[in-house]
Amino acid sequence: MKYSLVLKTNSGSVSNIMIGEALQSEFQSLLHKIKPTKTVFITDETMVKSLHTYCSPDNKSVFILNSGESEKNFDSLKRIIQFFFDQQIDKKSLVVAFGGGVVTDITGFAASIFYRGVSTLYVPTTLLAQVDAAIGGKNTINFNDTKNVLGTIRQPNHILIDINLLHSLPRRQINSGMAEIIKYGIGFAEELFSYIESLKKIDAKAFLHLVRRSAEIKVKVVAKDQDESGGQRKLLNLGHTLGHAIEAQKNQKLAHGEAISIGIMFAAFISEDLGHIAKKDLERIRESLEKFALPTRAYFDVKIALENILHDKKKAGESIDFIAIKKIGHSYIQRLTLVELSAYLSQFSL
Known part of the structure; x- marks a missing residue:
């Protein structure tokens, strides 16, 4: 096919x-x-x-x-x-x-x-x-x-x-890629998220469906907003604010998808605190990530993470356009002050 x-x-x-x-x-x-x-x-x-x-x-x-x-x-x-x-x-x-x-x-x-x-x-x-x-x-x-x-x-x-x-990729690389696919499900397509939850194993048929559906979502978003000028493409950054900040810290050994997994969980943590998603959905997100041996929490230096975020393209003055979750299948841009973000980082770091 x-x-x-x-x-x-x-x-x-x-x-x-x-x-x-x-x-x-x-x-x-x-x-x-x-x-x-x-x-x-x-x-x-x-x-x-x-x-x-x-x-x-x-x-x-x-x-x-x-x-x-x-x-x-x-x-x-x-x-x-x-x-x-x-x-x-x-x-x-x-x-x-x-x-x-x-x-x-x-x-x-x-x-x-x-x-x-x-x-x-x-x-x-x-x-x-x-x-x-x-x-x-x-x-x-x-x-x-x-x-x-x-x-x-x-x-x-x-x-x-x-x-x-x-087929020849190590399991860790497959799992790392699954973090981005889970991101698409959480941020854009509830049916994709449900499909991931139902997966018993990933065979060639499942790979084909996961890759095709993810590509369709990204193509649709980029076609409307190639340069991120309209806000739609920014939604693809779900999990990437903290994920990139953790990746940038010296001596960390996480793969890209593993860092993004932690970032996705951070977004879910904030979204629950803001009252947008229920505790059960937070747990669904956690379980979907852990299903592929992806980390959902980690220790990171909050001060260094915040400094890394200050260099991030998502920063605007004393606030940041943070990608949060309205419900599974729908993400949105939440403006957070750097003070609010710092407080959330302190609560979330192990």
Whole structure:
């Protein structure tokens, strides 16, 4: 079974998305259709073997990043751009990002600024990238220990989401991706949340449904509000205010989805305190996260977390646009003062 989605934004840009299993032939057909003057590949050290198995690229056309969030930096960006320059790619070339969210984030950034924009094709290889990072056109690197400070918004021309690439992932990476899928259910689609609650196991059929439904939600949101100017896209940040702040703290060992899981629980904690969700819904959210071995509380330095949030894009003066939960399936923007946020952080930290 294969599904096609088209993300057409309010600015007119278009991203063509295919979701299915064993999409190698579709990958080759797409290259034949595009007919780029040159094709280059960006991947990381953990996915090089899978890349060569998937499409057999020429070794000289492949740039290999180290693995991990620490690669989203200026030095890596400069090295990718130098690679583009050395490969003599032009405006009609194609840049393929084959990897997880770090690979798609930094590849998209480099491609968006080289010659003011080179075409891109993403093949996301982690669940988190397939349902979130690869879709929506946010291209970014970190700066001064703060996530996603520098970047552009430019849609990838094509995204191939191949469910088969998930089969070899460690369970922890699958669970990390599930945090973002649970986020979609809590914030946008009660029926998706209920489906997650009912899951006994995640087989290929379940993966396909979870990925397709998540992609549909994100496509719909981004199509209406690509630049976050209308407020709708901000709702996708449910769980990310505290999640990013925890990720930025030194010596923490949490995966991205694990930090977001804690952030989601923090949003539920605040939403219950504000009287929007009942205790039973708070527990439903907790149980859905813990079902996938995701953490729901952790110790963090409140002062440092607040400092990290002050550098967050969601801050506006002495308050912050916090994504809270009106009810399961519906999120909204709650303006919190920094004093209120600090008090909530102190109550929530272990």
